[in-house]
Amino acid sequence: MTEAAVQIEGRRHPLHAHAPDAAASAVTTHAEGQQHPIKLYLVVWGWLFVLSACSYLVDYFGLQGYLRWSLILLFMVLKAGLIVAVFMHMAWERLALTYAILLPPVLVLVFVAIMVFESEYTHLIRVLFFSQAA
Structure with missing residues (x-):
């Protein structure tokens, strides 16, 4: 009876024959899909710096009223959008x-x-x- 069990376990269903290979390729595909070029992060950091400088310049030039708050909120939303899209990987979801x-x-x-x-x-x-x- 043990020889029969060994023979049954030795025979694999054709669908399960390549299961380890499929799992290994899925892991490598997932790992390759999650790597982003460092240039992307550097460009985003540059834009965050530029938007922060623009937000600072709104106060430096003494803009007042709705224009001031509109610009500050615009720069804030743009910075938050960049952070969410790139650093939190929402652009690829x-x-x-x-x-x-x-x-x-x-x-x-x-x-x-x-x-x-x-x-x-x-x-x-x-x-x-x-x-x-x-």
């Missing part, structure tokens, strides 16, 4: 995962914008109502 991570903050910003417009309307209505009562 599936589209569904990208949507799952990036879509909620975008929706939060949309809802904040809606609340800002609503608050302006509410403020206007209160000013009109209370100015008529006096």
Whole structure:
């Protein structure tokens, strides 16, 4: 009976004949797919430096009001996008995962914008109502 078990284990199904080779090639493919050229990281670091310098220059030149805050927020979002895309490897992820991570903050910003417009309307209505009562 042990000889029969050895013969059965010795015979492999054709689908399982190359299982170790497939696993080894998957590991090498995965390892090759995760290596990025150092030039990419250096370019991103350079852009992060340039965007940080631009953000500093907004304060240095004394810009005020909506222009100042718009530029600061623009540079901040660009830097965060570069960091998420390259250093957190989101540029190479599936589209569904990208949507799952990036879509909620975008929706939060949309809802904040809606609340800002609503608050302006509410403020206007209160000013009109209370100015008529006096």
